[in-house]
Amino acid sequence: MKNKVVTRITGTGSYLPGHIMTNDDLSNIMDTSDEWIFSRTGIKERHLAKDETTAFMAAEAGKKALEDAGVEAAEVDLIIAGTITGDYVTPSTACEVQEKLGAVNAVAFDINAACAGFMFAFHTAHAYLQSGIYKTALVLGVETLSKILDWKDRSTCVLFGDGAGAAVVCADGEKEKELSEGNGGILAFEQGSDGRRGMALNCCGRKNRNPLTDNGWIPSYVSMDGQEVYKFAVSTVPVSIQRVLDKAGLHVEDVKYFVLHQANIRILQSVAKRLKADIGKFPVGLDHCGNMSAASVPVLLDEMNRKGALEKGDKIVMAGFGGGLTWASAVVEW
Numbered sequence: 001m002k003n004k005v006v007t008r009i010t011g012t013g014s015y016l017p018g019h020i021m022t023n024d025d026l027s028n029i030m031d032t033s034d035e036w037i038f039s040r041t042g043i044k045e046r047h048l049a050k051d052e053t054t055a056f057m058a059a060e061a062g063k064k065a066l067e068d069a070g071v072e073a074a075e076v077d078l079i080i081a082g083t084i085t086g087d088y089v090t091p092s093t094a095c096e097v098q099e100k101l102g103a104v105n106a107v108a109f110d111i112n113a114a115c116a117g118f119m120f121a122f123h124t125a126h127a128y129l130q131s132g133i134y135k136t137a138l139v140l141g142v143e144t145l146s147k148i149l150d151w152k153d154r155s156t157c158v159l160f161g162d163g164a165g166a167a168v169v170c171a172d173g174e175k176e177k178e179l180s181e182g183n184g185g186i187l188a189f190e191q192g193s194d195g196r197r198g199m200a201l202n203c204c205g206r207k208n209r210n211p212l213t214d215n216g217w218i219p220s221y222v223s224m225d226g227q228e229v230y231k232f233a234v235s236t237v238p239v240s241i242q243r244v245l246d247k248a249g250l251h252v253e254d255v256k257y258f259v260l261h262q263a264n265i266r267i268l269q270s271v272a273k274r275l276k277a278d279i280g281k282f283p284v285g286l287d288h289c290g291n292m293s294a295a296s297v298p299v300l301l302d303e304m305n306r307k308g309a310l311e312k313g314d315k316i317v318m319a320g321f322g323g324g325l326t327w328a329s330a331v332v333e334w
C-alpha cells in the first residue's frame, strides 16, 4: 500500500471590517432597494473596509488561524494568499502578511483566481505539503473589493463585500498512512479554468502609458455579465463537486456540509437541486457578508468552525468559482 502524507486544516480565522452597509443604507445613496437586492441574491448587508487594508485584514485572519491551530508564526514555511485586491502590485499581500506576523521562515506569494482564489491557494499548499517540500502553510483568501467597484453601477456594487479568511494547513508527517483508511485530511481536489469566457467577469488592470503608447487610459472597475456568470456557476459547480466526490469515493449523502463560494443564494439553491442534496447542508454567509470573492469560503468555514458545527470525521466539500473563469472543489475530512 502506497503511503501518502496527510494534509489537514488545523486552524481557521477570519476578519470582517467594522463598518456594516445594509441594503437600506445603499438605497439611501443609489436607486436600489432591499427588496430588489434580497429577493435576487439573498444579501442583506456587507462589511466595507474604511481604514482597513487588504494586508491588515489578511494578517488579522491569519493571526486567529495560527492561534486556533496552536502554531507559532516562525513555524510557518509557506504563505499563499488568494486575492485580486492586494494593496500593492508588489509586494504581494502574502509578503505583507509575512512581515506583519513575523513569519520569517516562510516563502510567500499570491494567487489570482478571483472567487476561486482561496481554493486555488489551498490546493497549491496541499500539493507542496504532499510533495514534502513544506510542512506548515497559512492559506489566505482576502479581498477589499469595494475599491475596485463602480459605486455608480448598481448592478454590481450591491453584490460584493470586503473581508478575509485564513486556514492553517499542516502535513501530518508523523501519521503518514493510507488515506483510504479514514485518516482524514484533504481527500481529493479538482480545479479548472476557462479563459475563453474570462470577459464575463472582468476588471481591467493598468494599461501601458509609456511615451509610445499614451492612450489616455483611465481606471475602470468590475464589470460583469451577471446572467452569463450565473449560467457558468450553476452548470460547472455541480459537475466539479460530483467529480471530486467520485475521486474521493464518496456520495452526496456522505457529505455533512457544502461550503461554497457565496455569490448568490439562487446559485446555492440551484447547485443543491442539481446534486439532489438537501439545501440545509449549504451554510449561508452571503446574507451578512455579500460576495467577498476569495474570502467567502474561508470566512464561512471559520464561522462554522467557531460555532462548533464541524466535528472530527465530518466530510466537507468546499468549492469556489468565478472570474477567470475559474473553479475548484475539494473534499476534506475534518
Ligand code: COA
Pocket: 031, 032, 033, 036, 037, 040, 041, 115, 154, 155, 156, 158, 224, 225, 226, 227, 229, 230, 263, 264, 291, 321, 322, 323
Ligand atoms: N437595484 C435595483 N434594480 C437593479 C439593480 C439594483 N441594484 N441592478 C440592476 N437592476 C435592474 C436592471 O437595471 C434591470 O432593469 P431593466 O429591466 O429596467 O433594464 C433589472 O434590474 C434586471 O436586471 P438584470 O441584470 O436582468 O437582473 P437579474 O435578474 O439577471 O439579476 C444578478 C442580476 C446580478 C443578481 C444575477 O444575474 C446574478 O446573480 N448573477 C450571478 C452574478 C454573480 O453571482 N457573480 C459573481 C460570481 S463569482
